[in-house]
Amino acid sequence: QKVVLATGNPGKVKELASLLSDFGLDIVAQTELGVDSVEETGLTFVENALIKARHAAKVTGLPAIADDSGISVDALGGAPGIYSARYAGVDANDQQNLDKLLDAMKDVPAEKRQAQFNCVLVYMRHENDPTPLIFHGIWHGVLSTEMHGEGGFGYDPIFFVPELNCTAAQLTKEQKNQHSHRGKALKLMLDALKNA
Ligand code: ITT
Numbered sequence: 001q002k003v004v005l006a007t008g009n010p011g012k013v014k015e016l017a018s019l020l021s022d023f024g025l026d027i028v029a030q031t032e033l034g035v036d037s038v039e040e041t042g043l044t045f046v047e048n049a050l051i052k053a054r055h056a057a058k059v060t061g062l063p064a065i066a067d068d069s070g071i072s073v074d075a076l077g078g079a080p081g082i083y084s085a086r087y088a089g090v091d092a093n094d095q096q097n098l099d100k101l102l103d104a105m106k107d108v109p110a111e112k113r114q115a116q117f118n119c120v121l122v123y124m125r126h127e128n129d130p131t132p133l134i135f136h137g138i139w140h141g142v143l144s145t146e147m148h149g150e151g152g153f154g155y156d157p158i159f160f161v162p163e164l165n166c167t168a169a170q171l172t173k174e175q176k177n178q179h180s181h182r183g184k185a186l187k188l189m190l191d192a193l194k195n196a
Contacts (some may be wrong), residue, residue: 001025001026001060001063002026002028002063002067003022003025003028003062003063003064004021004028004029004030004033004035004056004057004060004062004063004064004065005017005027005028005029005030005064005065006030006035006052006053006055006056006057006064006065006066006067007029007030007066007067007142008030008037009032009067009085009153009188010153011088011152011153011154012067012069012153012182013029014153014173015173015176015177015180015182015183015186016065016067016182017029017059019021019177019186019190020065020186020190023190023193023194027065028062030056030060033056033059033060033062034059035055035056035059035060036059038051038052038055038146039051040052040068040082042068042082043082044120045068045069045070045082045118045120045124045136046068046120046134046136046163047120048120049066049067049068049120049121049122049134050132050134052064052065052066052067052068052122053066053122053123053124053132054124054127057124057125057126057127057129057181058127061126061127063123063124063125063126064122064123064124065118065121065122065123065124065189066121066122066124067119067121067182067185068119068120068122069083069084069117069118069119069120069181070082070083070084070085070118071084071101071115071116071117071118071154071155071159072116072117072118073101073104073105073113073114073115073143074112074114074115074117075105075108075112075113075114076104076106077103079104080097080101081118084097084154084155085097085153087100087101088100090134094153094154094155096193097154097155098147098154098155098157098158101143101155101158102143102145102158104157105143105145106145108143110142113142113143113144114140114141114142114143115140115141115142115143115159115179116138116139116141116181117138117139117141117155117159117180117182117183118136118137118138118181119136119137119138119180119181119182119184119186120134120135120136120185121134121135121136121137121182121185121189122134122135122190123135123189123193124137133189133192133193135186135188135189135192136185136188137166137180137181137182137183137184137185137186137187138181138184138187139159139161139168139179139180139181139184140158141159141160141161141162141168142161142162143158143159143160144158144159144160144167145158146158147167147169148160148166148167148170148179149166149168149169149170149171150169150170151168151169151170151171151172151173151176152168152171152176153171155168156168156169156176157169161179161194164180168180
């Protein structure tokens with residue numbers, strides 16, 4: 001079964017595609033099928049994931065999987081949250097977003113630097129699927145004051161995981177998937193598809 005992976009983010013593709021393929025899905029990236037990006041007008045991770053999956057399903061005629069995710073910082077009232085990709089502006093890159101977050105947190109002491117990654121994955125069978133499957137994963141951590149590690153993407157170099165005593169960017173792809181918001185949502189999705 002061909003399924004379009006409705007994301008333009010190579011970091012997400014790296015973490016999702018091989019596990020979905022191992023599961024037996026014939027995963028095609030949306031860029032390979034000429035799917036453009038769609039405006040994310042939702043107010044929740046769930047709404048934005050649905051918007052992206054529906055758009056890709058509509059353009060391709062295939063089932064679609066979308067990921068909407070972001071980092072929520074307690075000391076910032078949950079910001080940047082659903083705006084994580086556009087925190088430093090609509091055309092901002094990962095480094096600019098990360099620098100802005102470090103700057104916003106520069107006076108916040110160690111004990112008040114808790115943050116969470118959220119990931120919502122959606123599986124939409126077709127454009128008009130009235131019961132899309134929705135899965136949520138969360139990962140708790142603490143924002144570091146400096147970048148560490150070369151792996152992962154986005155905010156990973158400043159997302160310190162106390163249980164593992166390192167940042168998300170210091171984990172291998174496999175280790176990150178064992179602990180991450182995305183890995184947890186993906187496991188729930190694969191369990192559900194197995195039983196479908
Ligand atoms: P698509 O919409 O095309 O999937 P995007 O990058 O715009 O790509 P989002 O709107 O979901 O995706 O934004 C996610 C943001 O949260 C983005 O800035 C990421 O860097 C960040 N993020 C999500 N998961 C992350 C992870 O595992 N590690 C680090 N940063 C992450």
